[in-house]
Amino acid sequence: MDRLSNYAALSAEVLPEFFQVEAFAKLNSAIGKVIEAQEDMPIAGVVTLYSSLLTFTLHVHPDHLDYVDQILGACVQKLSGKGKLKDNKARKQIVALLSAPLEKYKDIDTVLKLSNYPSLMEHLDDATSKEMANVLVQNILKNKTSISTAEKVEALFELMKALIQDLDEDLIQMLHNDDPEEMLKIICAVKKHILTGGPKRLPFTIPPLIFNSLKFVRRLHSHDDNAPEDEASAMPKNFFQILNQIIEALSIVPVPDLALKLYLECAEAANDSDLEPVAYEFFTQAYILYEEEISDSKAQVTALHLIIGTLQRMHIFGVENRDTLTHKATGYSAKLLKKPDQCRAVYACSHLFWVDDQNNIQDGERVLLCLKRALRIANAAQQMSNATRGSSGSVLLFIEILNKYLYFFEKGVSQINVASIQSLIELITTEMQSENTLADPAADAFFASTLRYIQFQKDKGGAVGEKYDPINS
Amino acid sequence: MVLVLALGDLHIPHRAADLPAKFKSMLVPGKIQHVICTGNLCIKEVHDYLKTLCPDLHITRGEYDAETRYPETKTLTIGQFKLGLCHGHQVVPWGDLDSLAMLQRQLDVDILVTGHTHQFTAYKHEAGVVINPGSATGAYSSITYDVNPSFVLMDIDALRVVVYVYELIDGEVKVDKIDFKKTTTQNAN
Numbered sequence: 001m002d003r004l005s006n007y008a009a010l011s012a013e014v015l016p017e018f019f020q021v022e023a024f025a026k027l028n029s030a031i032g033k034v035i036e037a038q039e040d041m042p043i044a045g046v047v048t049l050y051s052s053l054l055t056f057t058l059h060v061h062p063d064h065l066d067y068v069d070q071i072l073g074a075c076v077q078k079l080s081g082k083g084k085l086k087d088n089k090a091r092k093q094i095v096a097l098l099s100a101p102l103e104k105y106k107d108i109d110t111v112l113k114l115s116n117y118p119s120l121m122e123h124l125d126d127a128t129s130k131e132m133a134n135v136l137v138q139n140i141l142k143n144k145t146s147i148s149t150a151e152k153v154e155a156l157f158e159l160m161k162a163l164i165q166d167l168d169e170d171l172i173q174m175l176h177n178d179d180p181e182e183m184l185k186i187i188c189a190v191k192k193h194i195l196t197g198g199p200k201r202l203p204f205t206i207p208p209l210i211f212n213s214l215k216f217v218r219r220l221h222s223h224d225d226n227a228p229e230d231e232a233s234a235m236p237k238n239f240f241q242i243l244n245q246i247i248e249a250l251s252i253v254p255v256p257d258l259a260l261k262l263y264l265e266c267a268e269a270a271n272d273s274d275l276e277p278v279a280y281e282f283f284t285q286a287y288i289l290y291e292e293e294i295s296d297s298k299a300q301v302t303a304l305h306l307i308i309g310t311l312q313r314m315h316i317f318g319v320e321n322r323d324t325l326t327h328k329a330t331g332y333s334a335k336l337l338k339k340p341d342q343c344r345a346v347y348a349c350s351h352l353f354w355v356d357d358q359n360n361i362q363d364g365e366r367v368l369l370c371l372k373r374a375l376r377i378a379n380a381a382q383q384m385s386n387a388t389r390g391s392s393g394s395v396l397l398f399i400e401i402l403n404k405y406l407y408f409f410e411k412g413v414s415q416i417n418v419a420s421i422q423s424l425i426e427l428i429t430t431e432m433q434s435e436n437t438l439a440d441p442a443a444d445a446f447f448a449s450t451l452r453y454i455q456f457q458k459d460k461g462g463a464v465g466e467k468y469d470p471i472n473s
Numbered sequence: 474m475v476l477v478l479a480l481g482d483l484h485i486p487h488r489a490a491d492l493p494a495k496f497k498s499m500l501v502p503g504k505i506q507h508v509i510c511t512g513n514l515c516i517k518e519v520h521d522y523l524k525t526l527c528p529d530l531h532i533t534r535g536e537y538d539a540e541t542r543y544p545e546t547k548t549l550t551i552g553q554f555k556l557g558l559c560h561g562h563q564v565v566p567w568g569d570l571d572s573l574a575m576l577q578r579q580l581d582v583d584i585l586v587t588g589h590t591h592q593f594t595a596y597k598h599e600a601g602v603v604i605n606p607g608s609a610t611g612a613y614s615s616i617t618y619d620v621n622p623s624f625v626l627m628d629i630d631a632l633r634v635v636v637y638v639y640e641l642i643d644g645e646v647k648v649d650k651i652d653f654k655k656t657t658t659q660n661a662n
Contacts, residue, residue, distance in 0.1 A: 169486040207487040211613050218618065261536060268615035302536055302562075309565045313616070348565045403575045410571070442581075449578040449600065456599040
């Protein structure tokens with residue numbers, strides 16, 4: 001049979017001859033008879049025979065998926081009742097049998113149409129099944145096939161069942177359909193599948209699903225600029241709704257840090273889609289997690305950076321919503337465990353009150369209030385240092401705050417004036433020269449580079465130079 | 474001539490499966506003297522891969538990195554240049570050059586490399602350069618639309634550094650370069 005296959009492969013003109021003599025039917029029944037006659041033929045032998053027939057079929061009758069399926073079906077029948085095969089040779093032959101259609105058709109779609117494929121896979125032991133699933137996924141990735149309907153997703157996951165634990169992430173990134181309705185169905189199908197997989201895998205499978213979806217929503221957003229308002233926002237809303245549910249599922253694990261990050265990513269995407277209530281809801285969820293689940297001080301600092309950074313970029317919020325969220329963020333900042341962290345988070349919050357491209361978010365008064373609050377915390381930290389160590393701590397925090405003063409001074413925030421900058425410079429200089437202060441080369445270098453910066457600005461001349469001139473450094 | 478590879482924000486496996494094939498074939502072990510990575514690898518396999526490119530690997534912590542013990546910032550001296558590394562999610566507003574310049578002053582470095590925005594930038598000012606190598610895999614970012622995969626290769630030679638940026642645009646690798654000379658008055662000692 002192999003000779004025949006190779007012959008067929010070499011010359012396509014020969015094919016009609018094969019059709020004429022109904023080669024397939026004859027070979028198929030011949031094999032059937034051979035196997036029946038030799039009842040104690042080892043499984044490996046059976047599968048090898050069918051494997052050869054399959055090779056022949058793939059060369060001669062590649063369009064006849066039904067023939068291919070028949071062959072697989074015959075194998076399944078022969079193997080019925082045998083459970084998971086332990087024989088190495090048989091196993092190898094089955095893998096060869098399963099790989100052949102993949103290599104021939106390249107397209108996972110076609111393979112998914114072979115109804116007997118899954119049943120055949122069931123006869124593989126766990127390790128081999130995993131191997132096979134890997135082959136399938138590599139095939140998908142190599143050929144960049146996108147898995148484009150919910151049915152295909154179901155079929156694919158069904159095929160691989162519980163055995164592709166490690167491979168979900170890569171697969172999830174290949175899921176795509178241009179049509180929003182279909183894409184939504186796909187996401188739901190995947191969600192269903194990964195939620196049945198148990199909590200351990202969720203931190204690995206949920207993020208790719210979320211990001212794939214966010215990528216899709218962004219594309220929706222840029223295409224729908226001309227669509228009527230309610231039509232344009234209905235679809236994204238549906239996506240965000242399901243994304244919210246998916247992130248919520250992480251609470252089973254639990255991984256609050258990850259969930260918080262994902263809520264914030266979704267909030268930003270909702271911001272871009274002009275969906276204020278949705279964005280607010282995501283922020284609310286993030287805040288709840290921050291307050292109730294994130295207790296490690298280092299984790300809190302990171303979470304707060306992300307909250308402040310994201311909030312700073314939100315343009316969608318009305319005054320009330322923004323104020324509520326900002327007020328809470330500033331509150332969280334002042335309550336961090338360590339004073340230096342508090343100070344830094346509070347001065348970071350100053351940026352929440354001044355956003356360059358938004359005229360209604362330019363509140364110099366509150367910027368100054370934030371910076372002053374940061375100064376008070378820095379002072380308190382100094383005093384604590386004095387009390388516990390008998391010497392002033394580093395002036396680093398003051399230098400950082402000075403730099404923030406300069407930032408807003410340059411932006412033209414009127415409440416930040418030369419006098420305040422001057423007094424801060426003097427404070428730092430005095431502290432650094434004081435005998436009580438510990439030598440800190442990092443602080444020295446930072447102060448030096450800050451003063452150099454002031455000089456650079458003066459040297460620029462023009463409007464900037466004029467601004468900086470009065471500062472005595 | 475010292476070659477420094479700067480890259481980051483790969484987000485493997487959450488947002489990308491792997492580096493683009495065209496990048497992988499360019500990044501050959503043994504040709505680069507230092508690798509600096511802004512963070513968000515996110516898993517050990519990526520760390521190990523980078524280590525194969527060059528044993529002198531420096532990484533700072535991104536908010537999604539599985540390894541939480543990477544430092545928040547790092548400084549290193551290569552030839553006449555002091556380099557600073559930080560992921561950048563810690564610097565608010567994100568991507569803001571003036572705030573990044575403040576970090577540069579704080580770390581007291583000539584070249585500051587940060588990431589997080591997934592957008593390649595290189596910005597020269599009186600005190601030095603601020604570089605963002607972008608995302609080496611072109612990973613999704615809430616900050617930047619249409620992310621093209623990119624990385625940076627710096628050629629440090631005495632007081633001069635040439636910054637090459639490699640971007641994958643529509644399947645083709647495009648290269649651009651920026652020169653920076655350090656004058657001796659900038660010696661921060």
